[in-house]
Amino acid sequence: MHQLLKDGAVVNNTWQLISADTDDLPQGDILISVSCWQAQRHNLANHAGAVGVWIDSNEEIEAFVATILDLPLIAINFPKFVDGRGFSLARLLRDRYAYSGEIRAIGQIIRDQLFPMQRCGFNAFAFETELDLVEASKSLGDFSDAYQVAVDQPEPLFKRRA
Amino acid sequence: MYQYDQYDQKIVDERVAQYRDQTKRFLAGAISEEEFLPLRLQNGLYVQRLAPMLRIAVPYGLMSSLQVRKIADISRKFDKGYVHFTTRQNIQLNWPQLEEVPDILAELAKVQMHAIQTSGNCIRNTTTDQFAGVASDEIEDPRPWCEIIRQWSTLHPEFAFLPRKFKIAVCGSEQDRAAFLLHDIGVQLIVNEAGETGFRIFVGGGLGRTPVIASLIRDFLPKEHLLTYLDAVLRVYNRYGNRDNKYKARIKILVRAWTPEVFAERVEAEWQHLKDGPATLNGHEIERVKGFFTLPDYRAVDDKAVQTQVNALAAEHKGFSRWLDRNVKPQKQQGYACVTLSLKPAGVAPGDVTDRQLDTIADLADRYSFGEVRTTHNQNIVLADVLKSDLFELWQAARPAGLATPNIGTINDMICCPGGDYCSLANAKSIPVAEAIQRKFDDLDYVYDLGDLELNISGCMNACGHHHIGHIGILGVDKKGEEWYQIQLGGSADKNAALGKVLGPSLSRDAVVDSIETLLDVYVENRLEQESFLKTYQRIGLDKFKERVYAPAS
Numbered sequence: 001m002h003q004l005l006k007d008g009a010v011v012n013n014t015w016q017l018i019s020a021d022t023d024d025l026p027q028g029d030i031l032i033s034v035s036c037w038q039a040q041r042h043n044l045a046n047h048a049g050a051v052g053v054w055i056d057s058n059e060e061i062e063a064f065v066a067t068i069l070d071l072p073l074i075a076i077n078f079p080k081f082v083d084g085r086g087f088s089l090a091r092l093l094r095d096r097y098a099y100s101g102e103i104r105a106i107g108q109i110i111r112d113q114l115f116p117m118q119r120c121g122f123n124a125f126a127f128e129t130e131l132d133l134v135e136a137s138k139s140l141g142d143f144s145d146a147y148q149v150a151v152d153q154p155e156p157l158f159k160r161r162a
Numbered sequence: 163m164y165q166y167d168q169y170d171q172k173i174v175d176e177r178v179a180q181y182r183d184q185t186k187r188f189l190a191g192a193i194s195e196e197e198f199l200p201l202r203l204q205n206g207l208y209v210q211r212l213a214p215m216l217r218i219a220v221p222y223g224l225m226s227s228l229q230v231r232k233i234a235d236i237s238r239k240f241d242k243g244y245v246h247f248t249t250r251q252n253i254q255l256n257w258p259q260l261e262e263v264p265d266i267l268a269e270l271a272k273v274q275m276h277a278i279q280t281s282g283n284c285i286r287n288t289t290t291d292q293f294a295g296v297a298s299d300e301i302e303d304p305r306p307w308c309e310i311i312r313q314w315s316t317l318h319p320e321f322a323f324l325p326r327k328f329k330i331a332v333c334g335s336e337q338d339r340a341a342f343l344l345h346d347i348g349v350q351l352i353v354n355e356a357g358e359t360g361f362r363i364f365v366g367g368g369l370g371r372t373p374v375i376a377s378l379i380r381d382f383l384p385k386e387h388l389l390t391y392l393d394a395v396l397r398v399y400n401r402y403g404n405r406d407n408k409y410k411a412r413i414k415i416l417v418r419a420w421t422p423e424v425f426a427e428r429v430e431a432e433w434q435h436l437k438d439g440p441a442t443l444n445g446h447e448i449e450r451v452k453g454f455f456t457l458p459d460y461r462a463v464d465d466k467a468v469q470t471q472v473n474a475l476a477a478e479h480k481g482f483s484r485w486l487d488r489n490v491k492p493q494k495q496q497g498y499a500c501v502t503l504s505l506k507p508a509g510v511a512p513g514d515v516t517d518r519q520l521d522t523i524a525d526l527a528d529r530y531s532f533g534e535v536r537t538t539h540n541q542n543i544v545l546a547d548v549l550k551s552d553l554f555e556l557w558q559a560a561r562p563a564g565l566a567t568p569n570i571g572t573i574n575d576m577i578c579c580p581g582g583d584y585c586s587l588a589n590a591k592s593i594p595v596a597e598a599i600q601r602k603f604d605d606l607d608y609v610y611d612l613g614d615l616e617l618n619i620s621g622c623m624n625a626c627g628h629h630h631i632g633h634i635g636i637l638g639v640d641k642k643g644e645e646w647y648q649i650q651l652g653g654s655a656d657k658n659a660a661l662g663k664v665l666g667p668s669l670s671r672d673a674v675v676d677s678i679e680t681l682l683d684v685y686v687e688n689r690l691e692q693e694s695f696l697k698t699y700q701r702i703g704l705d706k707f708k709e710r711v712y713a714p715a716s
């Protein structure tokens with residue numbers, strides 16, 4: 001899709017997703033796999049455009065996370081929308097590794113996941129299928145409060161009850 | 163019991179609105195079947211063989227009379243005037259309309275109820291002992307902890323799409339009545355040598371296709387760390403649980419593959435990052451929640467005098483005496499007792515009640531048990547805190563409503579899943595087997611003589627009827643397209659939890675009932691004085707039973 005939701009607004013997608021590993025990377029903003037990043041990061045110093053990585057849901061991010069924290073964008077892939085591993089990965093990036101760049105959900109996500117995804121630290125959502133993004137963004141506001149501590153709320157409800 | 167404040171109410175109300183919108187989009191074709199499936203499951207809506215089925219949460223089995231009346235009302239308005247109590251202390255509506263579910267949820271929200279996470283691959287309703295707060299062997303009331311877990315697990319943002327369903331039970335007493343070792347997480351309240359209360363944490367128990375008893379992964383967890391530790395367990399499971407094969411996706415498979423020791427280490431390592439973080443409980447919150455589970459205003463009672471009175475009535479009325487024997491249990495507080503209302507009269511599917519019976523239950527609760535009702539995993543109803551001097555009156559009031567069948571803990575008090583009559587996963591029907599057994603063993607004297615006997619029936623390997631832990635378990639199997647049944651013996655859900663062993667080749671429905679009779683004959687012939695079926699089985703072994711059941715007809 002050419003557009004996506006970022007920080008609650010509809011924006012144009014300037015990033016090209018490079019799903020397979022290749023030596024022949026195009027110019028411009030590219031989103032490459034972790035293995036591609038590891039193989040080519042030194043060659044990419046002079047890349048014409050920005051570089052981000054996409055992580056698959058089953059990856060052990062602990063092994064390489066230190067090398068990606070300075071990137072402007074980390075995307076987390078949902079091979080199936082019911083694969084909930086990405087929720088934990090986003091929380092780890094934000095809570096444990098203090099990543100402050102863009103975390104984008106990609107793959108087979110659905111709008112009804114926006115609220116919990118945002119709570120776990122995602123701030124951008126690129127849907128695979130065409131849909132009305134303005135309409136979908138309403139799901140970001142499904143709830144006005146929540147019990148748990150999360151990226152969007154550092155204190156649990158039990159400490160905030162009046 | 164716990165009362166919502168504006169925060170709790172708002173979250174439930176917003177969930178209703180969210181689900182209403184999801185239903186609307188689904189009916190308009192904007193959400194596919196595949197996408198709607200987990201969304202509706204997370205809200206308790208199955209689509210079964212005959213109709214959708216809505217499972218309503220009864221957090222740790224506790225309800226007010228007001229809530230019971232609301233359920234009665236809903237079953238009249240939106241269903242066929244009866245509901246089903248499940249083995250997870252929840253309530254099921256068997257015939258709701260998909261279009262009307264949002265309205266049902268809105269009605270439930272008015273009485274602080276919901277259907278959140280009663281199904282689907284998420285953290286389900288936390289269960290506990292039906293005698294919580296009144297059991298004499300209690301270390302601490304488990305219900306405040308269940309409520310703390312309920313709030314933590316409700317719409318947890320990280321764990322809405324787990325590899326598989328996830329069940330937590332809390333046990334607060336010496337005797338286990340929550341089957342906590344058969345849950346994904348079993349939380350046991352204990353007091354350590356220093357006199358501090360905390361938890362023992364077990365993981366990886368469960369029934370289903372691969373029944374397993376949970377393994378201990380933490381010997382003592384101080385109270386304030388409960389939620390951060392649960393977060394750690396769930397995070398490890400969410401990341402590493404199997405997602406390729408739904409039959410290998412429960413946490414028990416991961417625990418077994420890694421070994422409990424390695425699993426414990428992984429959790430411990432994760433927990434080091436979360437420990438003492440903002441989700442750490444504080445005394446203020448623990449006390450706040452405990453404040454909702456205070457004891458009612460008990461009257462000072464001359465227990466001896468009342469007991470004499472009760473005994474005199476029992477001597478006069480045989481039915482009352484039987485009911486006292488089977489359905490009434492003593493409780494911690496002098497002069498009071500716990501009454502189990504049986505939802506297993508012969509001829510009714512175990513756990514089914516009508517709207518009128520629900521209204522009667524609510525009335526009885528208002529009159530005799532401070533307006534509180536408890537559901538049990540044996541699919542009955544408990545009224546606690548009943549004045550012993552009210553027992554006779556209560557019995558007389560419950561009898562005409564069909565709620566006083568004196569069969570608790572007997573062979574007729576069986577656990578039975580909905581099976582092939584309702585469930586699309588079933589291999590075989592289970593309700594007709596239950597009925598046939600109840601019909602066969604209708605001689606009360608014989609049934610009492612048999613004493614404590616748990617008979618559990620599941621219509622398939624998913625084990626919703628807990629057949630693995632019945633003293634006698636019956637499992638529906640498919641044999642070349644026909645409904646057959648396998649019998650298991652020796653299961654038990656108490657502290658010494660054990661899984662039943664298969665007796666032998668599966669049997670036809672008619673043969674099952676006759677075989678049960680044979681099993682009971684073997685027991686009666688072999689038992690020592692006062693020995694229960696389970697004890698006799700443990701002493702004489704499976705073969706004695708097997709030989710007789712499979713003996714060639716002479």
Ligand code: SF4
Nearest residue numbers: 579585588621622626
């Ligand atoms: S045990 Fe099987 S048949 Fe029975 S309710 Fe569960 S899934 Fe259905």
